[in-house]
Amino acid sequence: MTENQRIAKEVIEAVGGKENIQSVTHCATRLRIMVNKEESIDKEAIENIDKVKGAFYNSGQFQIIFGTGTVNKIYEEVAALGLTESSTSEMKQEFKKQGNVFQRTIRTFGDVFVPIIPVLVATGLFMGLRGLLTQEQVLAVFGLVPADISANFLLYTQVLTDTAFAFLPALVAWSSFKVFGGSPVIGIVLGLMLVNPALPNAYAVAGGTADPITMFGFIPVVGYQGTVLPAFIAGFAGAKLERWIRKRVPEYLDLLLTPFLTLLIMSILSLFLIGPVFHSLEEVVLNATVWALALPFGLAGLVIGGLNQIIVVTGIHHLFNFLEIQLLANTGVNPYNGIITASVAAQGGASLAVAMKTKSKKLKALAYPSTLSAFLGITEPAVFGVNLRYVKPFIFGLVGGAAGGFFGNIMGLEASGMAVTVIPGTLLYLNSQIIWYLLTNIIAISVAFVLTYFFGYSDKMKDELEA
Known part of the structure; x- marks a missing residue:
């Protein structure tokens, strides 16, 4: 008996024998086994088998990490022992049926939104840059005023920033x-x-x-x-x-x-x-937000800062344009902006924690640009592409938003305009409020980052989700 034949036999015994195995397949690095009962698996025995580099169970599928090249040889020996083989695509279809309703919903939500994340990242960058370049304070550095900007140039930037979201x-x-x-x-x-x-x-x-x-x-x-x-x-x-x-x-x-x-x-x-x-x-949420803004003792910041990104998930957040216009028209200031900037920054902080903690180059390549997009004021890439897929980062982002929003509300942040947040939003607070604005964002980012880094994400979560 060769070494690989011995390993294959030990694997089958450790997962509960042939009677506990529905089918088996493999990917580039892992042997994937659909099992009937999780409790029949001896995980400790699996991890003590030669050449095994790790193993985990998720919703009916047990995955054993062997590494590139090795997994192919082990799979051949396992299949040779008479087990039912299954293609990776077939197993993925079966896997989608596994897990509780919440797990399947999150997985499906991710499948829908991940393909469109790149264009949202690009649009977020366009929006952030446009917001910066068209601000009076930035133009003044070059001796310009808004009237000096070509109408055709503005039209072009509008095409860049509006198309994906429109x-x-x-x-x-x-x-x-x-x-x-x-x-x-x-x-x-x-x-x-x-x-x-x-x-x-x-x-x-x-x-x-x-x-x-x-x-x-x-x-x-x-x-x-x-x-x-x-x-x-x-x-x-x-x-x-x-x-x-x-x-x-x-x-x-x-x-x-x-x-x-x-x-x-x-x-x-x-x-x-x-x-x-x-x-x-939309009307219900708008009325509830107007009511929440009137809450005392920083509660408005706590509630709105914590819940704002849930509203972004629903896609009805554009209704708050009306609220901000009303606030500016009636009072000349916009306290709503000072709160929601915390919720935006916090999702960026959570996404940054995932980017820094993961060892996956693919996830890093998604999370870092999504973080930058959030810091420029657009959270959809971070929310849909990273945080909501793994759930906990999104929740800790909400906590960070609540913490930052509470501080900003206590300090009485009031923007002089609307439509920009986080880094571009700095230009709305170039007065005695700038320190409090920066601290609001720092608190939101720090709370979300720390909670996500230490408690909200691990590569095991990624492996289980993307199995």
């Missing part, structure tokens, strides 16, 4: 259709319907310069620029509906009827049911 529902619906087994091109069209220029622009409605269209006398309909959940739900339902229709129409009518019926039904549901529900939610 058409975000199309990106989300496309990715949702792809993940849930529908036709991505139908998802793109459905998402574009949600932001069709014929509909009142969501940002204009939030800013009070446009009104929703009233359908059937009682349903408010607007465009859904910048939203996430309506497009996600529409993409999920649309993909399932398309598959249901495709199974029931004759093949010779499939090309004609399936996309027609899918888009017709989903456009009605999305514009007249899914969208209006979230539009009504």
Whole structure:
């Protein structure tokens, strides 16, 4: 018996014997075994087997790390003992069925949003740079004023900063259709319907310069620029509906009827049911925020700073443009900005902790740019690409936001403008408040970073999620 044959036999015995094994496959470094009962696995015995570099169990799948090259040889010997083989893609499909509802939901949420993170990172950088370059204080360094900036240049920068978020529902619906087994091109069209220029622009409605269209006398309909959940739900339902229709129409009518019926039904549901529900939610959240801003003893900062990024996840945060405009118009200052900058900075702090702690080059390459984007005021890449995928970093980011928001609120931070936070937002506090503004961000970042680094992330979490 060769050494690898012995190792294969020991592995099978340690995971509970052949009767506890459903199927086996491998990737570049790990032997992956679908098991029936976790309690039948002797993990200590596994880790004492020669050539084993680590092992972990997650939702029905037991993975043994052997390393590149070695795993191929061990797999051949394991398969030779008569176990059922499975392709990696088949096992991934089976793995998706494993775990509790929360685990499966987070995994699926990540599958939908990770592909669109790069363009959100780029857009975040564009927004941050545009915010810096168009500020009066920065222009003054070069002897310029805002009126000196070419209108065509501003238009170009608007194209750079607005496109991804204006058409975000199309990106989300496309990715949702792809993940849930529908036709991505139908998802793109459905998402574009949600932001069709014929509909009142969501940002204009939030800013009070446009009104929703009233359908059937009682349903408010607007465009859904910048939203996430309506497009996600529409993409999920649309993909399932398309598959249901495709199974029931004759093949010779499939090309004609399936996309027609899918888009017709989903456009009605999305514009007249899914969208209006979230539009009504916007009003509830806005009224609740106005109430929270009036809380004493720093509680406004604690509550809003802690909850703001949850609202970002829903995609309805653009409604606060209206609140900030009202605050500036009525009082000349914007205390809301001083609080939410903490929530933004904290998510960047959590993402930075993940970037510095992980040994994965791929995750570092995602987390570092996402962190920079957050520090320039755009948290979507950090939230959807990093923190929310591993849950704890997102939660600790909320804690950091609450801590920073509490401090900023206690110190009475009031911005002189709106729409920029963290690094670009510094330009809104170039007065006696600048020290308190910087400390607010430092506190938010530090709390989120420390909690995430020591308690919120490990590469084991990454391995389990990405199995």
